[in-house]
Amino acid sequence: MQSKTLGWLLLAPTLIILFFFGVVPFLYVLWVSFHQWNPFAADPGMSFNWATNYRQVVFDAQFMASLGVTAAFVFFAVVSELIVGYLLAQAFMKDFPGKAIFRTIHTLPLIMAPIIVGSIWKLMTTPSIGIIPHLLHNWFGYDLNIGQSAAAAFIVTIIMDVWHWTPLVTLTLIAALVSLPPDPFEQAQIDGANKRQIFWHITLPMIRPAILATVFIRLMDALRTVDEVLMLTGGGPGSATRYVGVHIYKEVFPRTNYGYGSAISVIVLYLTIVACWLLYVSLIAPRTSKKG
Amino acid sequence: MKIANKLGASVLALIVATGGAFADDAFWAEAAKPYQGVVLHGVTESTPPSNYVKDVLAPEFEAKTGIKVEIETTSWDQMYDKAIKDMEAGTGIYDMVYIEQDIIYAYLSRDFLVDTTQLLKDHPELKAPTYDEANFTTFANYFKGDKGDLFGIPMEAFIKVYLYRTDLFNDPEVQAAFKEKTGKDLKPATTHEEYTEIADFFTQWGKDHDEQLWGTTAQAHTGHPASWYEFFESVAPTYGVYSWGIDAGNNYAASVANGGTMNSDEAKAAMKWWLHLRDVAPPESNQSTWTEVATTFAAGRAAQGLVYGENAAWVASDETKSRVVGNVGVALPPLSDGVLADAESGKGYIGYYDGGAFGLPVTSKNKEASMLFLEYIAQNEVQPDWAVAGSRITNTATYDDPKVQDLDKKLNGYFTMLKDQGRLFAGAPAYPFHAQVREATAPIFYQILTGAIDPDTGLDQMAAKAEEELTALGYRK
Numbered sequence: 001m002q003s004k005t006l007g008w009l010l011l012a013p014t015l016i017i018l019f020f021f022g023v024v025p026f027l028y029v030l031w032v033s034f035h036q037w038n039p040f041a042a043d044p045g046m047s048f049n050w051a052t053n054y055r056q057v058v059f060d061a062q063f064m065a066s067l068g069v070t071a072a073f074v075f076f077a078v079v080s081e082l083i084v085g086y087l088l089a090q091a092f093m094k095d096f097p098g099k100a101i102f103r104t105i106h107t108l109p110l111i112m113a114p115i116i117v118g119s120i121w122k123l124m125t126t127p128s129i130g131i132i133p134h135l136l137h138n139w140f141g142y143d144l145n146i147g148q149s150a151a152a153a154f155i156v157t158i159i160m161d162v163w164h165w166t167p168l169v170t171l172t173l174i175a176a177l178v179s180l181p182p183d184p185f186e187q188a189q190i191d192g193a194n195k196r197q198i199f200w201h202i203t204l205p206m207i208r209p210a211i212l213a214t215v216f217i218r219l220m221d222a223l224r225t226v227d228e229v230l231m232l233t234g235g236g237p238g239s240a241t242r243y244v245g246v247h248i249y250k251e252v253f254p255r256t257n258y259g260y261g262s263a264i265s266v267i268v269l270y271l272t273i274v275a276c277w278l279l280y281v282s283l284i285a286p287r288t289s290k291k292g
Numbered sequence: 293m294k295i296a297n298k299l300g301a302s303v304l305a306l307i308v309a310t311g312g313a314f315a316d317d318a319f320w321a322e323a324a325k326p327y328q329g330v331v332l333h334g335v336t337e338s339t340p341p342s343n344y345v346k347d348v349l350a351p352e353f354e355a356k357t358g359i360k361v362e363i364e365t366t367s368w369d370q371m372y373d374k375a376i377k378d379m380e381a382g383t384g385i386y387d388m389v390y391i392e393q394d395i396i397y398a399y400l401s402r403d404f405l406v407d408t409t410q411l412l413k414d415h416p417e418l419k420a421p422t423y424d425e426a427n428f429t430t431f432a433n434y435f436k437g438d439k440g441d442l443f444g445i446p447m448e449a450f451i452k453v454y455l456y457r458t459d460l461f462n463d464p465e466v467q468a469a470f471k472e473k474t475g476k477d478l479k480p481a482t483t484h485e486e487y488t489e490i491a492d493f494f495t496q497w498g499k500d501h502d503e504q505l506w507g508t509t510a511q512a513h514t515g516h517p518a519s520w521y522e523f524f525e526s527v528a529p530t531y532g533v534y535s536w537g538i539d540a541g542n543n544y545a546a547s548v549a550n551g552g553t554m555n556s557d558e559a560k561a562a563m564k565w566w567l568h569l570r571d572v573a574p575p576e577s578n579q580s581t582w583t584e585v586a587t588t589f590a591a592g593r594a595a596q597g598l599v600y601g602e603n604a605a606w607v608a609s610d611e612t613k614s615r616v617v618g619n620v621g622v623a624l625p626p627l628s629d630g631v632l633a634d635a636e637s638g639k640g641y642i643g644y645y646d647g648g649a650f651g652l653p654v655t656s657k658n659k660e661a662s663m664l665f666l667e668y669i670a671q672n673e674v675q676p677d678w679a680v681a682g683s684r685i686t687n688t689a690t691y692d693d694p695k696v697q698d699l700d701k702k703l704n705g706y707f708t709m710l711k712d713q714g715r716l717f718a719g720a721p722a723y724p725f726h727a728q729v730r731e732a733t734a735p736i737f738y739q740i741l742t743g744a745i746d747p748d749t750g751l752d753q754m755a756a757k758a759e760e761e762l763t764a765l766g767y768r769k
Contacts, residue, residue, distance in 0.1 A: 039380055041767075043766055044766060126584075147514050147577075147579035150742065235515040236742070238514060239738065241515070253373050254369070254727045256728065
């Protein structure tokens, strides 16, 4: 009993912080989402409008379009990061000259603020001064212009996200790979398993929890991408990279549409939870129930 | 004897001058006494004039008063986000906020700002002998309330001008080629047709001579409001479409059907003209905001363009940043028939008179100390160097300073144009819903730029969307 009380006492500071910086803001956003509120309207006050904002979201073609491009962005970005991150993690498991330096350099994007990442990629992709359009033109005769081509802009935002966040995946998977016991691998080799079989039947199942944790984190992060895309493309060309985070930003901040923007935020939070839950039930729950 | 007289007169003049300076210094030191230890916080856009405030005027003020001033210079979007959130929430983080001319009406409608005229009446001890509202140019009128009181201390003002490369326009070989191609003499355009001819000519010239040269700049970002502004504030007015095509006197109508002009034939012609210019502009144009347009011109990549005046000085005179120093000419933008007459009569305007002021948020905890700083930066004495650094003029006396007149020569008469013809330009219309209408219509505007929607349909949709937004905001009944 005493240790239980001590446990709660030790947890209390964290719970209090979580309550004030997590729960209270969420409840406030939820409250605002049921109001018509634009401080630069003729009537700048808040007026309760029931679920009008939520009804509006359903018929908002722009929001639906942004959901579509966001889903595509999240899928390609997270899958790419997982594959590249795993390959790099495997590479770092081996010894090679300059490994320490390469690993440090490889981790550098992770410590950069997203807005800086966006600035760097903007400089690298601007047609007149950017190294990437310059090289693509010289090597392949291709004129990269992300202000003009929707497909190019979309792909570049994915590459930028992969460049920024793959190190996180790599580091997580290195930790998982390092912690694997050697016995199953030795036994598999003795039994004559090849590399592909070892990967599918031993490595992958054993690092599955780490992979899923990484996917959850990246999924949630990618769904709320704002800064770097805003800096790189502003959501353009047109609405090609107006991902939900950018859409919400533009509704809430420049347009000061606080009520409607809050409703979209709540919807996106709900969709994120649903996406994570679906991922959980499809990948983890079946295994757990089999064991049970 | 004569030498002795001259020497004596010089010494006397020196004593009077330094005595005046000492007297002024004494005022700042005395007035600042109650505010020792205060740190003022300001937020502004990172521009040459704002950086001058941060790097030069703030330290000077601190040296004279002991009041520390921290100016945060950030991006245009962030500046607004921070200022509005602070004033809306009443947190009082900022003691001074940059107010661009077009946002002042929104701020006034929300009573965000302190009436500086009244503040000085209430606190005469704060009134600096060198500060006088009468020192300002007429640009200050944009920051006045209904009763004529000042709600923002002007810190920059400039016009968006037509810059052209004098070295190219005066090159005999280029002139001959232009004459051969068009049958006309090469000179700065006065009409849209002439401007297009010149733009097409130089873009082709660049291709033919394998040069990184195009015929015009275009502030045509496909995801940033800068392109929206270029069209509605700089291009549409030259076709006679004023105030964004919204008629405030007619229930804020935007569509032609309801009495507005946002989708008028003139607006559609303006859009098509501008889209053509974008197509013959350097490839970076569809990623260019106001800053990149100036950079493109300074890099020598465009023969002409509409460039914000705040950049004119460094483009024309700073060899560390610009490749076209000494080769920059200024002219009025090309116009449709009747637009100049509209501007002369006050019915319309020919381009954008941009600028901004520093305002005191009512939520500031250091209003009096902030007022001292704003008075400091408004003095005639600090203006000339600031004008040279940022090509901005807010005080009438600044035009006569030798340093400014020297720079005016390098700029081929930019300051003279600002002084004599600035009246033909205008700031943004007095709308309190500035960013709201822009953001509501911008997605359609960007679709026009990408070609997803044709210009005629796009402008029709924008006019309808603007009216829908104005109705939702409660301005349109």
